[in-house]
Amino acid sequence: MSNQRRPQRGMQMGHGPGGGNMMMMGQKAKDFKGTLKRLLMYLKPRQSRLIAVFAAAILSTVFMIAGPKIMGTAITKLFEGAYGKFMGVPGAGIDFAGIGRILLTLAGLYVLSSLFTYVQQYLMSTVAQRTVYDLREDVNKKLEKLLLKYFDGHSHGDTLSRMSNDIDTIGTTLQQSLTQFITSIVTIIGIIIMMLTISPLLTLISIVSLPLSMFGIRPILKRSQKHFADQQRTLGQLNGHIEEMYTGHQVVKAFGHEKKAGAEFDRVNEELYEAGSKAQFISGIIMPMMMFIGNISYVLISVVGGILVTKRAISIGDIQAFITYTRQFTQPITQTANIANIIQSTVAAAERVFELLDEEEEVKDVTEVSVTRAKGAVDFEHVDFGYGEELLINDMNIHVKPGQTVAIVGPTGAGKTTLINLLMRFYELRGGRILIDGFDTREMSREDLRKNFGMVLQDTWLFNGTIRENLAYGKTGAADEEVTDAARTAHADHFIRTLPDGYETVLNEEASNISQGQKQLLTIARAILADPPIMILDEATSSVDTRTEIFIQKAMNRLMEGRTSFVIAHRLSTIKDADLILVMDQGAVIEQGTHDELLDQNGFYADLYNSQFSEKAVG
Template identity: 40%
Template sequence: MQKKNNKETMKRVLKYIRKYTPALVLSLLLAGLTVLLTLYIPILTGNAVDLIIGKGQVDMAGIFAIMKKIAIAMIITAVGQWIMNTCNNYITYHVIRDIRTDAFAKLEILPLKYLDAHAYGDIVSRVIADVDTFADGLLMGFTQLFTGVLTILCTLGFMLVTNVPITLVVVCITPVSFLVAKFIATKTYSMFKEQSETRGEQTSLIEEMIDNQKIVNTFSRGEAVKSKFGEINGRLQKCSLKAIFFSSITNPATRFVNSLVYAGVGVFGALVAIKGGISVGRLSCFLSYANQYTKPFNEISGVVTELQNAFVCAGRIFELIDEEPQVPDAADARVLEEAQGNVDLKDVYFQYVPEKKLIQNFNLQVKPGQRVAIVGPTGCGKTTVINLLMRFYDVNSGSIKVDGTDIRDITRGSLRTNYGMVLQETWLRSGTIRDNICMGKPDATEEEIIRAAKASHAHGFIKRLPKGYDTVITEDGGSLSQGQKQLLCITRVMLCLPPMLILDEATSSIDTRTEIKIQNAFATMMEGRTSFIVAHRLSTIQSADVILVMKDGNIIEQGNHETLLAQGGFYANLYNSQFAV
């Protein structure tokens, strides 16, 4: 299974590398050139040694000529290695850029059910930490693997030409290195996999705690969080130590094999030299080759363990890229220009998980301009209805139509453009106040922005900010209160004024006095627009044309405020529980 995963991952990596074939070819050519020149230098050195015959028998002119050749070879090798490393860096970081681009693009089209089912920290870890680790392994592979293999092959060829018997000594001891490398590679794969997964779990916890630090402090969960972090950190320490231990024994083990090779060449070569079968210069050349022949095994064995880690990380990022995207818009999907606001839900069934039923046989007809309020206990399906209207999720069966067209036959972009949405949870991005307001209408004029802010009663607090509408805020709103962040989200919708509105607890974080003003602004905004209002505070939806009372995914009551109170049913009990004296 491990071999199959590595093979598939390698195929995927090669597809990304294929775009940079010219740089790869140049890198391989330069690797070959530098290896040949590196192996040529020992020959020159051996020739120089042979020119030193004895006292007073030294050919200085010949030695200086050889030294010049060595200097030229070294300069060319250095320049070639620099260009080769530049090519390797170019390939590696362009491949990493492409992988991250594909991963982020996939995040944009993944269905919400994937994001709901996976910890955000783990996803971030895959796109950031795992890709960085893969980059390190890939760069090491380019830098050391190519040159290592070429060095082994070329050195073997040079040694065979120089002396076959001594070469056989080297070749006979070499397989020990392969056995050592294979043993360590097999052990380290599962350990690096566990390390990567645990690191993702740790990243997820850290991100969650940073985002919710106020809540952690409020409920005095600091010690519990520390304990959980300590447990994860301990597991990460153990699996990291195991992975590092096994990968770290690679170098000493292969160096031991290298020493055996060097000793074998030295002893056997000396015996051959005594019998006149090889000159001292050639023997010194051979000893140099023995070092150069065995050195790549050290590098390759180190690369193998790094590549195991890299393949694990690459596998995790490819898992994300390979996730099933949301169902794309149909080729003939209609672009909804300006919706009239006629919404029809017929025989709708939906559930997040198969074993837990939620929305069942849901039917609703909304005429253009109607205000529909949805109330009910927590978990009854109110927000789920909103998710279905916006097509964040598709219905399991039944249909939802807008202006007579099934929303599955309408492009998602145009459908959502026709909705203005204010949620209980605010969402702001890093940028100025102006940037956050005109998110849905980037070309809005200053007058339009200020008019919308005044309509939502946000203009006053914005003008009190250090730079007014040019004040830069962070993604969590910085020093803004929850109510102020909510007002900015309301302003955003006020600016666009789409034909349909969704208000999901839109005033939940606003004080009562401001809420009255906002309700008046909403009343003006909702004139002639189909509106869906989700609320727990029933005072905010008394003027709705239709109130849907939901329980366990079903509509149990339906009517206006007065009608439902007169029925004395579930709605009446909810209302009286809030307003009874």
């Protein structure tokens, strides 16, 4: 296919079907558990690495948790030696050698803990990046299978936001928060076990703070979910608006809508600010609340622990270790609460990604017929089609012989482009069938079908790359000679050679470093290079000057020789020599015939023609 169909979303000053307000998700995750479960399924292929991550996290945490208890033993040993010497106990003194051995053991444990933490982070980074890689691959494959109506009805910015921002959010959570969550859970369990070995009474006082904390943050978590969902929604909306305004900045300036575009940006930006600030404020309440409850628990433990030490029910080293555990106990609970908020945001992002993955796809190819190069016979038999409930095209019948040039004319909205979209299978029929050389297009693969078509659209499409690469896009493995011959035929060779780098000139992303007419010449050259048996021309010469149009028309006439050609025309002077002219109005072919036959009928076509070429129209 020489000029791939790329949906062009015209700049609209309002919020039409393609506008940025149409594609947003609901106020909160519709199915939190289902989305989370589906996200976890992406981790399943890497479950062996995840098990290793769990093992490394457990070992790292266990070695870290054992530290305060061992340190407490050293403190007790130091205190007892010093106290015995102070009290004049015979043979009493500080066992520096024993304390040194304990401290060496402690240092070894911390080194091992750090080593397993490194292993854990390394493994989890590969798991996270591979998972995100799979998600991006799935989204990219999905974009290739989506119906054209998805791109017509969704903002490009929102689609980009789902593929970049939302997937990045998922990746960050997997890489950072998941390992932190595992460590926090293991830490909580390990610390509880260590505290029980020291004092069940103090452990009970410490654990009482846990349900109080959970009870306190639960309503906060529920409220924050809504605001995090709003944050992701408005972020996608803002991206969509920026993308529209940037790509259409010339239209915005031409119509003097800078203030209106700026006001719309401010409105969406304000929504994002409100959603983001509320989400962060509400989630920020969790930390002070957890610290307050933790401090109350800390005071109670210090008082009760001091009493137990005076009664010799517990050693001074153990009370020091217990206080350390209490501090460590609060931290993973706080982290877990914060991670819960992050998970809310991540699930909201994942749901947006899965919404894209669940969009309706093109009907799967049922390849029963293989057409390498069509002869060019095209038939529409009782074709019905509509974008919504109502039919736009009803019982259309067209018969085109190989090599014929078919012109399609009619007022705006008559269905001319829709007919081409159906021919290319960008949309599926409601009824009837379209035949190429007698074969139903639905029995061919889309790839085989579209290889037989070349398209030159009024809206040009060129990508970021050299001019040679853009031209060679029309034919795989095209030789340099073929590229220059095609450019010469399209009268593009001269202007290309006048550019600083000739055929190696790099076009920018919007190809704005060459004129509109030059862009059109390149797309025509690309179609010539592709050498398809069936051509589709949608006002292909509308962007070139009159002198160039004459050359292009001659080149197009040579290109159309021996090929079936469909020409969508607004200037009727360019299609007088067409073998068949289809006159469309409101989705139906109301007249068909040659130019002279249609003028003799003195009907709709004659009125269109006369309105363009009568003396009154000229005057």
